[in-house]
Amino acid sequence: MINVTAVFDIGKTNKKFFLFDSDYKEVYKEYISFDEIQDEDGHPTENLKALQEWLKKVFQNILEASEYNIQAINFSTYGASFVHLDENGEVLTPLYNYTKQIDKCIVNEFVEKYGPREDFLKTTGCFDLSLLNSGLQLYWIKHTKPEIFKKIKYSLHLPQYLSFIFTGIALSEYTSIGCHTGLWDYTKKDYHSWVYKEELHKILPTIVSTETSINMNYNGKRIKIGVGIHDSSSALLPYVRSVKKKFVLVSTGTWSITLNPFTDHPIVEDSDAEDSINYMRINGKPVKATRLFLGNEYKIQIDKLSKLFDVDEDYHRHVKFDYDIYSEILHDFKHMFTWEGLIDQDMQKETHISYDNFEYAYHQLMTELVLLQIKSIKDVIGDDDVKRLYIDGGFSDNDLFVKLLSHYCRNMKLRTTDSSLGSALGAAISISDKKLNSKFLRKNYSLKKHVPFIIK
Structure with a gap:
């Protein structure tokens, strides 16, 4: 047995x-x-x-x-x-x-x-x-x-x-x-x-x-x-137990929740920061977090782009990051999207896509979404000295999301994990006396290192 x-x-x-x-x-x-x-x-x-x-x-x-x-x-x-x-x-x-x-x-x-x-x-x-x-x-x-x-x-x-x-x-x-x-x-x-x-x-x-x-x-x-344990705190636990240095975890899905369990300033002073929230670790210590309706917005916009360019609804899953396309977009960058579930001061009053193929429009979409994610990460880090960034959940295998995040967070070590078991595994760990070592994420979470792309 x-x-x-x-x-x-x-x-x-x-x-x-x-x-x-x-x-x-x-x-x-x-x-x-x-x-x-x-x-x-x-x-x-x-x-x-x-x-x-x-x-x-x-x-x-x-x-x-x-x-x-x-x-x-x-x-x-x-x-x-x-x-x-x-x-x-x-x-x-x-x-x-x-x-x-x-x-x-x-x-x-x-x-x-x-x-x-x-x-x-x-x-x-x-x-x-x-x-x-x-x-x-x-x-x-x-x-x-x-x-x-x-x-x-x-x-x-x-x-x-x-x-x-x-x-x-x-x-x-x-x-x-x-x-x-x-x-x-x-x-x-x-x-x-x-x-x-x-x-x-x-x-x-x-x-x-x-x-x-x-x-x-x-x-x-x-x-x-x-x-019992709350699922977001549970998903964070294996990282807290196995990573010894300060880090921020971006748990992606319908909501993208960015968690900073190491901050000395968990209380948000800015009353306008509506997407800043607190969680608690299993020992009662506060976790500063920000939320972004990322996956929801992605789904809405992908549906629109797929219809606009008459491509299969799963086509976006096969698009890989293209440096040349990204460089063209960045050369004279303009925001093109109107969000339905997000509020952003840079968004347009109505969406205007000036490209004639899906790949360019998709790179534009992901660039704009990643810029929002970066703001969310910066808000949760604040003045803390954090050099490690972990990404798990649905976007951890999105090539554009990971490469763009790695690019914009060049001063941080970025890792992705496959934690489909995240909250369940955290629940098992929380009642175990067994200690986790630094190899735990590599063995159990398919930990991958990512290096920023070279700017030509």
Whole structure:
């Protein structure tokens, strides 16, 4: 039998289950997706009952499998989501989707009581006030659904609820609390004063380190069960554990999140920096981050360019960086794109492509997007002395993105990694006593070095 650590990695779309051996190699994987259900207002939300049934079924099947010996289990999930439990541990409400809009008068009332808005956003590391701040969900329930609020024994963030399903023990941990919840005051390193004034601390369980695990007898088997971890913080963990020098990680996908876990100045002083946010490491230390809706914008613009030049929708995947095309574009550079999901002072009022082939237009698009990414990286580095840059996620294998970033960040050592397992692997590592060495990323993440192209 192989000794393994099990991880449930729960995204909004795909729900994945992994088994990792003692060297953190994936030895088993399965995944599923569920149709969303609706909450009482008709807004789409997670099918929590189906998720819970799947978790238990998958885990029971693996426990009975003769080839695996499960020693530990942990959970990585998306953030900004609370599960509210009554005194019997029963779920009281739907898992309210963080995209759900709440009445503006509630937000305005909150700001009036606990503002000014700019000060609140800075101290809590948030970029707006909505259900994307899970703390505001508690305020909203308390003041609009008081009969439900009175029944709440515990409010658990989703990773901790999944752990609760297996342990029956309600706990809080740093990475979920620190994920733009509006609950944490980064200047005081404690819950914000509004949490105490509203007496919400009474329904928030004891805070423990994310490395905490509970030794339990589960169906006759002794297993170490983790308390769960927020997925962005989980994806960062293998880098923090294996890289000894300061670095910045750009985790790309629909959102491009740039993370600086080493800054001495995590609190953003500029109230206009709407895309600057804070996360927390597993030990409670703040992580300064910026976000960019990069993958979303890329998808929109690629769709338009593919139609404009009448090429296959996957054609862009095969375009490689061409120095001569880039030089021509740079010779008399002008911004040509109007963004749909991004705001940028240099963007045009309407898109005007002056090229007659896809390759030139694609190089133009990627140059403009990379310039936005560079700004995001510079904002998160600030005055810190950081010389290493890691890129993971969907854009790590985009030839133009990597070469252009390497060009514009010539003073930094740029590396790409293939971390499709990112958050799942981080969840396994967080409850392990095993130390990672400098070779970990090369062995497990297909680490690649990139050298800036030579300017002719």
